Amino acid sequence: MTVRDAAREAYREAIPALLASLIGGLLAGVVLGGMRSELRAVPGLLVLVPALLATRGNVYGSLGARISTGLHQGLIEPRLRGVDTRLTAAATAALMNGLAASVFAAIAVFLILTILETSVASVLILIAIALLAGLLSGGVLIITVITAVIIGYRRGYNPDALVGPLVTTTGDVFGMLFLLAAVRLVSAVGGVS
Numbered sequence: 001m002t003v004r005d006a007a008r009e010a011y012r013e014a015i016p017a018l019l020a021s022l023i024g025g026l027l028a029g030v031v032l033g034g035m036r037s038e039l040r041a042v043p044g045l046l047v048l049v050p051a052l053l054a055t056r057g058n059v060y061g062s063l064g065a066r067i068s069t070g071l072h073q074g075l076i077e078p079r080l081r082g083v084d085t086r087l088t089a090a091a092t093a094a095l096m097n098g099l100a101a102s103v104f105a106a107i108a109v110f111l112i113l114t115i116l117e118t119s120v121a122s123v124l125i126l127i128a129i130a131l132l133a134g135l136l137s138g139g140v141l142i143i144t145v146i147t148a149v150i151i152g153y154r155r156g157y158n159p160d161a162l163v164g165p166l167v168t169t170t171g172d173v174f175g176m177l178f179l180l181a182a183v184r185l186v187s188a189v190g191g192v193s
Contacts, residue, residue, distance in 0.1 A: 017165035021165035027172075031173075035176075042187075044126060045183065048105060051109065052130060057168055064159070067090065071150070071159060102134035106123065107123060107127065110122075129183055144170045
């Protein structure tokens, strides 16, 4: 394979995923732009948004990389049916890591804004919002990453080229949607004034 062939193959696989990532990022921005009242109701939420989105990308990107490696090494069968204990363990670990990182981010935002003497919602409200958004987006990301990586692999795509843009897009779009839902739910329960 020549350098030109390798470059052509890389672009063939990456450009659709990168375009989807671009569109997903714009959609996430639209959701964020529509959250003005929620951002005013929960001081510190805007500071929490980038931390939560970065967490999704890091945790579930790592999950996708593990699955990709497992497929390449023959440790994971490229099938969606049936329980694969390695896949289940990796998905469970990713979800737990995502939830722990969400709690850590909420506490860090609270402490930093408190030290800076900036208005901030209570730590319990920030944690509740971060946990709920993390749980919902984590579930969607696990299903999306596993499905897309396995189907992509079976169709001859390099799953490593799919994981980054896929996780970014899905994490941004669903991360923002579920963050909005979490704020509204916590507000409805009476946690936000």
